[in-house]
Amino acid sequence: MTSQSPEIRISQQTPIRAPSAVPVDDAALPFEVAALDLRGRLTRLGPALDEILTKHDYPPVVGKLLGEAIVLTTLLGSSLKFDGRFILQTQTDGPVSFLIVDFQAPDRLRAYARFDAKQLKEGQDSGALLGHGHLAMTIDQGPDMSRYQGLVALEGGSLEDAAHEYFLRSEQIPTRVRLAVGEEWRGGGEGPKHRWRAGGLLLQFLPKAPERARQPDLHPGDAPEGVATHIVAEDDAWVEGQSLIATVADVELIDPDLSGERLLYRLFHERGVRVFAPLPLRAQCSCSREAVSSMLASFAAKDRADMVKDGKVVVTCEFCSSVYEFTPQEAGVE
Numbered sequence: 224m225t226s227q228s229p230e231i232r233i234s235q236q237t238p239i240r241a242p243s244a245v246p247v248d249d250a251a252l253p254f255e256v257a258a259l260d261l262r263g264r265l266t267r268l269g270p271a272l273d274e275i276l277t278k279h280d281y282p283p284v285v286g287k288l289l290g291e292a293i294v295l296t297t298l299l300g301s302s303l304k305f306d307g308r309f310i311l312q313t314q315t316d317g318p319v320s321f322l323i324v325d326f327q328a329p330d331r332l333r334a335y336a337r338f339d340a341k342q343l344k345e346g347q348d349s350g351a352l353l354g355h356g357h358l359a360m361t362i363d364q365g366p367d368m369s370r371y372q373g374l375v376a377l378e379g380g381s382l383e384d385a386a387h388e389y390f391l392r393s394e395q396i397p398t399r400v401r402l403a404v405g406e407e408w409r410g411g412g413e414g415p416k417h418r419w420r421a422g423g424l425l426l427q428f429l430p431k432a433p434e435r436a437r438q439p440d441l442h443p444g445d446a447p448e449g450v451a452t453h454i455v456a457e458d459d460a461w462v463e464g465q466s467l468i469a470t471v472a473d474v475e476l477i478d479p480d481l482s483g484e485r486l487l488y489r490l491f492h493e494r495g496v497r498v499f500a501p502l503p504l505r506a507q508c509s510c511s512r513e514a515v516s517s518m519l520a521s522f523a524a525k526d527r528a529d530m531v532k533d534g535k536v537v538v539t540c541e542f543c544s545s546v547y548e549f550t551p552q553e554a555g556v557e
């Protein structure tokens with residue numbers, strides 16, 4: 224693991240606002256439960272998620288997994304302050320061998336997954352789809368800042384498990400994450416219409432006294448059988464926070480008729496919860512004809528020549544499926 228990253232802490236600089244009864248899709252909602260020293264973010268995704276997943280027509284299990292990765296990225300990346308970039312990617316030996324989510328502050332999201340359709344089976348969970356390998360999170364805050372990368376081993380567990388592992392080992396901030404992705408069918412004149420929806424919740428314990436944030440030690444995997452592990456009692460406030468987030472059902476996270484504020488109130492009303500201004504999110508790729516053209520220019524002449532098919536060079540953006548066509552001359556082929 225590389226250096227500690229301070230970027231995934233939740234700031235509370237956004238102003239408080241009146242609660243909204245109407246659900247706001249495609250936004251991350253920061254909140255605070257001061258009585259328990261808890262901060263968090265709630266993400267709800269609707270049209271933006273649907274746009275990203277529908278462009279590729281992913282099989283449902285792959286769409287669900289990529290949706291989870293997108294939600295996790297919004298929970299972690301939406302705290303970036305300026306033109307930062309947060310990239311989450313996995314490289315594994317399972318049916319979904321590679322996935323990437325690219326978040327560009329303040330609000331742009333794009334993502335795609337590579338998978339082997341022959342290995343897909345009905346009902347595979349995210350751990351089975353990913354298999355073994357690693358998850359990498361990269362924070363890039365621009366040319367004048369150092370790039371940060373955190374790596375977590377994936378060993379057949381879910382993305383939630385991987386996120387917990389990351390925070391335990393790297394950030395040492397007590398953190399719980401919940402991710403949910405669902406498909407919604409709505410009736411209409413032309414038959415039922417399919418839409419993707421997702422929701423996620425990140426909860427962190429940030430007490431002023433750092434000793435209160437102690438967590439049980441990692442299990443010493445190589446310790447001989449019978450050796451007592453060091454027991455650390457968790458702070459009561461964090462125990463309460465974890466038990467509250469454990470009560471959130473997937474359906475509550477994705478319910479299109481339940482606003483984020485109502486969900487947070489439902490969870491934390493006994494302790495009092497402050498909700499800050501939502502951070503909007505949208506699906507937008509950063510590809511362009513100019514960018515593709517300069518990428519082609521960076522290739523060796525022979526590679527460019529090899530790309531000519533039927534008298535043209537066609538480049539498809541893996542993120543958004545946009546197709547860019549060039550004549551051999553435009554592509555720099557002699």
Ligand SMILES: [Zn+2]
Binds near residue numbers: 510544545
């Ligand atoms: Zn694109």
